[in-house]
Amino acid sequence: MRLSACLGSTGIVIAACWSLPAMAQVTTDAGTLDPARIERFFNQPGYSPYAAHDYPMRPLWGEIHLHTSWSADAIAGGTRVGPDEALRYARGQEITSSTGQQVRLSRPYDFMMVADHSDSLGVMNGVLDGDPNLLADATLKGWHDGMVAGGDAAMAVVMDMITLQGLGKLPVAITDRDVQMDMWRRMTGIVEAHNDPGSFTALIGYEWTSNFGGGNNLHRNVVYRDGKAKADMVRPMTTYDSDIPNRLWDWMAMYEEATGGRILAVPHNGNLSNGLMFALETPDGIPIDQAWVEARARWEPLFEVTQSKGTSEQHPSLAPADEFADFEIWDKGNLNVAPKAPGMIEFEYAREALKRGLKLEAEFGTNPFKFGLLGSTDDHTGVSSAEENNFWGKFPASEPGPERATGNAFDMDGRTVKDWQLGASGLTAVWAQENTRESIWDAMKRKEVYGTTGPRIGVRFFGGWDFVAEDARRREPALVGYGKGVPMGGDLHPAPEGAAAPSFLVAAIRDPFSGNLDRIQIVKGWVDAAGGMQEHVHDVVWSGDREPGADGKVPAVGDTVDVENATWTNSIGAPELIAVWQDPDFDPALRAFYYARVIEIPTPRWTAYDAAYFEGAEFPAEAPMTVTERAYTSPIWYTPG
Template identity: 25%
Template sequence: MNFKAWMLAGVALVALSGFISVGRCATIFQDDVESGTNGWMVQAQGSTTSLLWHIMERDARSPSHSWWCGVESSGTYEDGTNVVDGTLSSPDIVLGSTQAVFFFSERYETESCVDDVQVWLSTNQGASWQALAQNRWGRSAGWTRHVVELGDYTNHTIRLRFRFSANSYMNRYGGWFVDDIEVAEKTDEDQDGLFDFEEGWYGSNSWETDTDLDSVPDGLEVYVAGTDPDDPASCLQWSAMGWATNGVAGLVWQGSPSKLYWLEASPHITGVWSAVSGVVTADVMNPNGMTNLTPSESLFYRVATTDRVALATMGFGCDANGRSALYTNAFVVWGDLHSHTIYSDDAEKRQTNYVVPSIPSAALSNTIGLLDFVSITDHAESNIPGFYTMEKWTNMIAQIMAFQNTHPEIVVFPGFEYTKTWFSMPPLWLIPDGNGHKNIILYDFEHLPVRGYGQDAFSSPTQLWAYLDSSNAAGHYLCIPHHPAKGSEPAEEGETHDPYISMGTDWATNYLRSDILDLVEIYSRHGGSEMEDAEEPVHNFRAPGAVNTALDRWLLADHNPAYKMGIIGSTDTHGGNPGDVREISTNVQSWLGPYTGGLAALLVANRTRESFWYALKSKNCYGTSGGRIAIEFTAKLGDALAPMGGTLYHATDLSSNGVGLVNLHIRAVGESVTNPIARIQFYRNSVCILNATNSLWGQTVHIDHIDRLPHHFAYYRAKIWEAASTLNSSCQYERAWSSPIWVEKQ
């Protein structure tokens, strides 16, 4: 049983501040990349032919050379091949009976969540490899120094490997730089339980047992949650671990009344740490905190701690199967709120198209017939012959009403699309006008406007909203922006597009209304608008229009509630076949990319129009990339528990180094047993705070995470990935994006 109280931050590798001097450690292997390849081997993996690893002088940690996986001519890892999968492997390194550590410096820049950097180890001369650390992606904080424990590999001959893996899309990033590679034996000159690299790691003295003279050795302090070897007032001691007669382990430590504690576990000491207990407290009458658990010999354990404040939260609000108390009687329904029929001017030339009631039975059975709710959102512009007219509006309403009467099991919401069509020529095109593309979703057939109108009638969304507010639709409609981060449209075959026509959304406050802008579409067959560096971006991606940009605006000083938006996905099909996410060649628009579009999911208590509408308005919903991933995402703060779209309120002052605790819980169910969950990510605001992966996860996964909230306001959201299964060449993982949960100071 490996009970340890490592004060790591839950990261895969331990980042060290500055370059570490390990002169008092016995060096086993060292390479500063200044004297040639030194036995390192560069290889291409799988069917790739990329040999991008090479020594260069573009950037280095010390003094002038480093290994780089990249292309000199472009300064990126775009090499014109389908994928990049290259390895840099060390020569044999012989470890003795003394435990060793592995140091290296790195700097990387990759496409987030898709292209990753990996560190591997082999004990059989490269016949097989095992991961030493969690995969990483995105941008590192410049050059960082890392240390990896090699205690499990004493008396082995090992090889180390740096593997860079990227798909064929969005490879115009800086790549991976590696420098100053070293393997050294652990030594402990001062016999305090810390090895001699403690100076660079913890700031304590590797030659002095008790730096702060508090009668507790530096090593014991570091391995006890919340202590500091340089602070004599910080002294928290371990007590002996006790075992109950029923075989349940009890981990006991000397606590403090001002602290909160919880237990975390990880399959590897440098792996992802997840909370395996609720928060426990220590008080004056009983200064010992205890957490009971059924131990696992395959896990490492540590105690995490923070200051005790009024935001103390207990538990995650779910049962042993991961079902949240908020969702006991809820179930998921699926829909598509963005689809077109032949009444849209651009539909017939784009896809084989049907008027909704005329959909063939085969199509009905495998697309729209699988939906629980749907909206037809034909383009409402009418200034050009053949575009939308009053006659088309009347016919469309009559036909979807007939469809609703024939298929009462599917809730049909009337709607239309307000589409930007005007050319904006220089220099005025530089000024965002906020129009973008927006769908108007109407509650029912009893609350319709005279007709839907586009930008030809109303030059701004605010004018359109004023018209709707003066009509029978007042108080009974939603306005949903879609592909908000998109720039200009790519040209279709044989056509050109004016580069000055932006299809994105301006999130300025004058184009917002919290009573109708409850939702935003994050994904469709145009691609994704999640955030910069996310996979499958829309064409000509513009970060100011991204979904995370809009959500982050709620964090500004006025905390405008109009930026509290839920998330959905849609198809944007132009084939009169809502919900069509089949991965077949005829179901993509090639100039947009290999995307079949997404779906919207609601958590409801019953199958009624009222229940569906309430879920949309309350943001108890999420979007997917087309896969039917069922999720339940909740957050708990104190005694309050909130679902997706909810807000947790508090009255605690966090401005004086206070920290609040938020318990996050996710339950995810893959589409089938052959579509297991592969990755779960939690975001606080735009920062990923948990990136958990496990190749052994099955169809159903539920995990918890405790976040230490440092500010009064925040929002949390979850992103779930199924195992690779799609035919999409740019991202083979079906994904689900939860609506946020907000934390707000009263």
Template identity: 35%
Template sequence: MNKTSLAPLKRLSNIAATLTLSAFCVSALASDKGEYTEDREACSQYSITKRPLFGDLHIHSRLSFDSYLSSQRNGPDEVYNYAKGLPLTLPGANGEQTVIAQIDRPLDFAALTDHGEFLGQVDACQNPDSILGKLWPMCMMSRAQNLWVQLIAASWWTRLGGQTTGEPSPSNVCLFEDCDGRQISVWNEVQDAAERHYDRSSDCSFTTFVGYEYTDASNQNNLHRNVIFRNEHTTKAPISIYETGQSVVELWTQLEEQCIKGDEGCDVLAIPHNSNLSGGMMFKDPKTPDELRLRRSMEPLVELVQHKGASECRFDRLSGRGVDTTDELCDFEQIPADNLHMLGSVEGEMRSDRGEEVSIDDFARRNMIRNVLKDGVALRSKLGENPFQFGFIGSTDTHSATAGGAQEKGYVGHLGRRDSEYRNVQDHFVSNPGGHAVVWAEENARDAIFEAMRRRETYATSGTRPIVRFFGGDYPADACTAVNRAELGYGKGVPMGAVIESAELNGPARFLVYAQKDAGTATHPGYDLQRIQIIKGWADAEGNTHEQVFEVAGNPNNGATVDPNSCAAVGSGYSELCTVWEDPKFKADENAFYYARVVENPSCRWSTLQCLDAGVNPFSDQCEEQSLAASEKAREEQGASGEVYKNCCRSAENEAFYSPVIQERAWTSPIWIQSAL
């Protein structure tokens, strides 16, 4: 056994995870495994040059109000079993438990992140002890099977969480039920489930993290964070908006006080997600030096993609303009609205004005992470530190307990009955299956994965599983032919997520990037790669921000497409791509960041596959007639209402963002090059 004194690996307030080129090259390939911050066996598989581990750090079970009242009844154990490859039973569109789901491949790690505010209250409604608790209207509506009653309950819950115009306030059911006691009890249940499914043996087959979601969304502007603890040492209870008010800074402060400073062995991260739905509120300039310090230390990562859309960048095909970008690939999985009212479609109709499309001119720049990164390098000169130095991950945000269920084919939805079966195409057409969080770690254990997240050696995928590496430093032109490119990558530079001081470079910045296609499964092989791009963002001497997309490997015009009748791949791409690229516009006195975007050949979107399964071909001239027939069948046989399959016939020519054909992708965490202050 490799045991320790449980002394945490504390970080300095100036974020010691920021790595310089010289410091990293010295220590990157050190062979000492070090000590664990927990009691466990050493992993039999350990790699100095690290290996990619695929996970999901955003998962909801029946312990979340919006999962439970959508007729979803699977709990923490079922979440982890599904993540490990076992089948799961889910509600159909009518709320009956009839849908069988199974992930295409097991995950390496996962974290259950139910809404921290409501753990006790949801339990009180699910399992009331008193007569008044059983008869409390909100709880009765949450347990109901009628869809419209469930939606009224959802509105009630969001008001309690301060997500409308009022302040957060617990439900009055807590006058009759011990919500505080239940909060602790359910939090312990979450921790116990994580422990049961964590493989502490030398096999290291599956890793769990204890976590929860902090759910701040004033007026439905999303400011949510997933709080992930390093090991079994956690706060006594989730720190929620009831403890912090609607202040993310107070969340960071209390996590630092109660966990990092307050509990021997405790360490924690907060991961923001869906800045695309934040109404421009998620990433504001820090008001004080302490706020700057807390943001840098508590939030090294951002969730770039999940089922409520992608937050990299935004480009409107119809207007030919973007939100501070001309990058045409920024039309990928964009949500029309800029707030959580995007979920307001019922029976094919958007029921909220705020759920309608927001124009390019009215869409906040900092809803998009690339713009946040650009502003960060500009702010460094003013603040002395970059407040927005984020690595990238993806996840699902499933509310159906389907951890890692991000595949397009066989996608069963992520919100219980509300997007199950035909309701997925009808009401959640703009959503998507989500993505994966990928870390480069020495072994599949909590410490190694958490440290990878801390140093930002991570990347996001849109749901497939390509293997991607990205290094910056000083590489020879023939680095792609090296016997061990990883050793060369670490030995001559730094990996994704790190920082290079420009004074350390002997000339322009050079990058080594390579990717292998998703191998897929025996029944569903992965798609070929089409190209690798490097995206650069920088601030000039006057503080103005810029970006440029460079095509560095592959062929964007390879002619690959899909068969319009079967969605089978047509044409070929690459099983592997590799290149060494030098920035032709490098200036040592500018602050800049670079990240790689790996793009696959075209494939059919999940909605296209489901439309075809229903007998509606989005590519066909007879699509409208097929849609009417399929909708009539759904009304007769499944009790559906409205024009169920009308969305299938939407045309990419008339849509700002939607297309029946997509290109799956991966985004590496950036590498920053910063000049002397």
């Protein structure tokens, strides 16, 4: 099928055309290739290649990290949009933001999880309303006054909350367990009312918010496979119980044993943890051991690689040869903007952790950092916004308006992060068979997911031992992909006799609302024979007739952005890219991982849209006005033997 056959009269890609590549895995329960099923894939029992198969037709889009007025810091910062309105918005309805502006998504989500903080869930509504029992506490009275005053006073309350919570000194009046359980049951009732299997999935979940030591971000989103009946049986864990991640894993084990349900946890962007997210000891200084390694591997199959407070794929100082590593980097400090010490950054970024996981697997027999990648916003407005021309900020103070050109997103004793440093990121794509809690959760558990910085780029990524160039010329890459290999999030099967090196089939199609594609890269990480952690970023397919230079790098695609008018043209780049790539430096004795990174051509950043829309919005010269959006797939792993 030619691409032109997939375009409507307006040039928008028809969704059904991207569904063509999907096909179910041809493996047995033991994970080995099933010759009979392979034969069936290539010799269907009828004309339709899809009639006899159960497979994901398209990626389901959404996020699992949005805060509403039920989060203490969100309501303190001025958020008045609650979970009901947030879910209506995710389903495509127009709502009113906390600053009184009308807002709507360009396209509805397929799923959403409201991830309000379990600490003091919903209780700060009473503080704002002036509940005399709560305001008898001097700290809460001060918070009430700051929230009513709004502006900088309200944001000062937010920062004070983060500090006191990290130190375990929150007022007792808002930590009552019975109140928490009552609020949790109310929350699950709201979520349950929006769950519509087959049409829209409202996942139940919450954020466990460890700010160990005062602002060191060790947050996790806990995602339930279950509905209200099971979720209500056990009180969510809070940092009042413990702020050590392995204690959360103990709670998760207890939940599953008590209810028969299923849950998983997703660590946040590690860039604000000040070296703790992927450290080799627990936050309280205990070296990791076998039990720790196995527990983390079991409970945390995913990692949030990108969100509004920066992208945590890789830091440019750790990968100077990677020209795309310097993307929406927040590296000043932790949530309190407490500065980083030397050596912290290498324990905060996903690619470093994926490499370190290979080393730990050699030592413990289990890889604790064998995670897939996804994106979410972490917006605290009740408005999930990952679109550059529809970005609603982190807190209400950062919602659209001329003042956010120079405003502060965070300010702790003069240590600031500016509003313009916020990123309109990100989203999660899930390859699930059905739009249900069970199917989406199962895809997350097996890591058949990927994250983007906002655009809905379609991506397929498969690894195997006998992909050939001809496979990239088929119009059904997933038919070949599942037939010959494993999808993103999987493990390469043992090499067949005579296999030289693994090969990978990767395909991407642009978001019809966004820019063309510049290139697809495959990022390889491995541990060499001496135990050193290595990486290499390979350009595997790109648009146009560019040729790699003497350094092996493909030249930049160009830039068509008209910053003044916040627009661009898709006269460069490609609407779709597909290739088969074989690792040229494969050593069968060395552990390795591979993931795909899809890069768009430059498009206007939200700052450019603001500058064009708001009269008097003058951003500083250092504020970026363009953005190169991208997608990150979950890795595929190779293990010797």
